[in-house]
Amino acid sequence: MEEEKVQTATSHYPLMDRELSWLAFNYRVLQEAKDPRVPLLERVKFMAIFSSNLDEYFKVRVATLKRLIKLNEKTRRKLQEDPSDTFGQVMQEVRRQQEEFGEVFREGILKDLREHGIHLLTEHDLNPEQQEWVRAYYEKTLEPLLLPIILDETETQLFLKDQTVYLGIKMWEPQAGEEGKPERFAMLEIPTKKHGSRFVKLPTVGDKRYVMFIDDVIRLCLPLMFGAYRQFDAHAVKVSRDAELDIEEEVSGNLMAKIRKSLKKRETGYPARLLYDPETPQDLLDMMMAHTGITQDELVDGSKYHNFRDFFQFPDFNLPGLKYEPQPTLVHPLLEQEPSLLAAMQRQDYLVHYPYQSFDYVLRLFNEAAEDPKVTAMSATLYRVADDSAIAKALARAAKNGKLVTVVVELKARFDEEANIFWAGKLQKAGANVIYGVPDLKVHSKLGLITRNEGGKLKSYAYLSTGNYNEDTSTIYADHALFTSDRRITRDVEQVFNFFIDGQPDKEFRHLLVAPLNMREQFVRLVDREIRHAKKGLPARMVLKMNALQDERMIKKLYAASQAGVQIDLLVRGICCLVPGVEGVSENIRVRSIVDRYLEHARVYIFHNNGEEQYYVASADWMTRNLNRRVEVAFPLLQPDLVEQVRTIIGLQLSDDNKARDVANTYIPASPPTDVRSQYATYNYLRSLVPEGVHPYREKKK
Structure with missing residues (x-):
């Protein structure tokens, strides 16, 4: 590993520079554009993704670095590192990647297009x-x-x-x-x-x-x-x-007006x-x-x-x-046969795995609840919704039908503010109670809550997901979603919405991990338990899947776990500031990243717990912003068959020897070779769950 790419936060443990780690992730996207195993026109799309990612990176991260460079010297000295040094390294790596990008385009993509009879002509x-x-x-x-x-x-x-x-x-x-x-x-x-x-x-x-x-x-x-x-x-x-x-980031005053003003400023921001x-x-x-x-x-x-x-x-x-060869959307093996999703959820929990299985189930749930006369209230958090959002339409229809509808709309979802403002206005006009986030926090959790009057008693149904209520991205983002009426979960979901309503942090959560209220502390407790088991000579292991690992306190805790003998497998798609394999620090930590046909978006946290494994599925990465400055939710899987589904999917990702890379972006071979391409293996696994006699594929809408 090149020395300049590792910064030392203290003399005790190493950290990979966040900016360079993100650039390493985007290079994995470029690797897909180079990979001859990827169909040609899909390689063209990966070129587009690489470019789009880099554009956003400059608009946000590089712009922030330049803003820090402009601070006066006294203020800059308070920073952990000189932003000018980081900026120089970033620009050097960007230039290197841009040069390779051009070479891939000229010597790879254009040449292969010509071989297939497609000629990109100049004047x-x-x-x-x-x-x-x-x-x-x-x-x-x-x-x-x-x-x-x-x-x-x-x-x-x-x-x-x-x-x-x-x-x-x-x-x-x-x-x-x-x-x-x-x-x-x-x-x-x-x-x-x-x-x-x-x-x-x-x-x-x-x-x-x-x-x-x-x-x-x-x-x-x-x-x-x-x-x-x-x-x-x-x-x-x-x-x-x-x-x-x-x-x-506060609701004092007219936040909507602030956002609108800021969107106008974005177009006129400094270059x-x-x-x-x-x-x-x-x-x-x-x-x-x-x-x-x-x-x-x-x-x-x-x-x-x-x-x-x-x-x-x-x-x-x-x-x-x-x-890519088409992968027809799969039906859920159980929900597909259910005429009423609310009735089905009374009996058991269900997990739906996007994009392999259909997103229509959540649309069905909200539409059913909007029309059900026994449903008295519906609540949802909207972070990134589709432009023509069926979910938002269902919530508006529920409000018009006289139900108490509460919608938490995050106006600070970067690059999606305009769509969110549009739907906030629509929902308010329909009679919904629209809450514009929480003071000083960004609402990133993906929750839904339905309350139904059943025989004079109120019963709650909850939807918890790692992905957004977005029909468009559900076809390319790999996520997990839980449908449940388990009182252990729904009670805590009610408390989350109470927090949105009153802003008071005095909420008790017995099963959910909720940032910034108890998530960090509970994750630390779960890691510490593995450390105690390791020190006692008991089996100790964690498998942690996330989009980004940047929070220094959590990284330091993982180093401590490694030093105690805990075996740690990390699946990190993007930024990973932890440095694995350092003797005496992280030799028990393995890191892999999977970039393939779909965007790995789910967060899954598995703790061995001396054989009584605990599984949490979450909206949150281990980044400081997620744990401290966002409302995030991690929910446990309490039903054995759902645990088995996630265990199988994570196991396939840990066996992937087609699309898995290490932190140096070297493809990870299996010994002996397994020839597992986890996203395709996951599709085949979920296809195998559909019972005989049930048509496995969702019919395309005409």
Whole structure:
């Protein structure tokens, strides 16, 4: 391990730098784009994911580093490390990854596309017939969407929109008889949103398919736009702006207004970076900098094309063989046969595993409750919902049907604030009681509570999940969701909603772990119990799965457990600041990360407990923000068959020798080889649970 990538918090234990650890995670995404085992058009999507991730990283994390660098020296000395040093290491690693990204695209993706008859053409590759077709397409479709801005001495300051690609244009050699400056400069926004795609499909010839960036269509047609000149040079730039909300996280005053104001500020936040084409002539670059206020410090070398996230829109040309084989959504082996989910939940608990099994069950639950005359109240936490959220619609309908509906809407869910504001307004109009989070905390838990009058007594039903109420992401995020009426769980869920209502921390939780009220303390207690067992010579083990491990206190506790002899397996998809395998510190800790077809999003915490295992499924990572500054929930699995399901799934992930990497991003082999690809093995396992005679797949909606 390179020394500069490890920081030492104290002389007693090592820590991986958080920023570099995140970049290591994004490199795993790039590895998927390089992997020849991944279908070609899926590799193209991983290129888009890598780019999209990096954009958000610059908007949030790099912007934060730059804000810290601007602090006065006295304040900066209070920080654990110099942000300037971290920033330098981050930019060095980003440049290295960007160079490899370009190489993967040029030498891998483009080459393989050509081998499959898909040709991504530039303006220089077109034959005369294609040039004629492209010019006609430009005049009919693109030209009405374009608004060039001339840059000259009198031009006022030009504002570049966040995450938008522009062409900086230099033109020279005026046409004969034309009067004017010998050279001029202009900027032009690439109209990706207005056009509906970054790409233009050209006519197919035989088995050859052709596609172009609209950037190159515009480059070819610059003489049509600026007819007074003969020579042109056009290079792309893109700005990423600071996306931190920078608001007081409290409900005092009108939080909605603060969020709306902050969303407007996001578009005008100071630049975190300006990506530019290194081939840009210096006079054009100087002109763009002069008119945009971008400084040399914000410049980051890019390539000819920016916003590779637009490759999400890359046409598939109806070639299914270049994509993942479809995995039809599975039905739940028990819930599928139940006409009433509430009646089924009276008898036992159920786990649904997304995206393998259908998300429709939670939609059915909320729709059933909204129409059930015996249901008196419904509550839910909304963190990230779909734009056309069926869950929010069901809650609104329940309120209109006279039920007491309480909805906790998190307005600080980064990049989803606008959708959440929209649904908060809709729900209020329907008569729901909308709560905008908790003072100083972000509500990240995913909970639902239904109260029903059964024979004069109120009975509660709860839905607890690791994932959001989001139909869109449920098809790509791997999560677990619990449907239960077990009073041990529902009583604690009621207490969580009471906390949302009154904000008082004096709540008692007997089975749920709730941040920031008791989660950290209970996790420490569970780790300490394993330490005690190890010291007594008893078997001691933990399997901890999360998206990110950053909290220093929990990392230090895991080091202590390793030193006591506790065997620890960590499944960490993203940031992992713990350093495994250090003699005398962490030699009993193994870390693996799985990046594959679906985004591993579930958090699972397993404690051996001398053979009486305890399983917790959670919304929370072991990051300081999750444990201290968010409302999170971890719920126990109390039913043996549900424990067995999660045990099997986690076991498959620990056996994965196809997509599992260590902290150095080296694929982990199995000895002997198991050839387990855990996400596919999980699908097959859940498919095997469907009884004979039951159609295993959910019918697609027409």
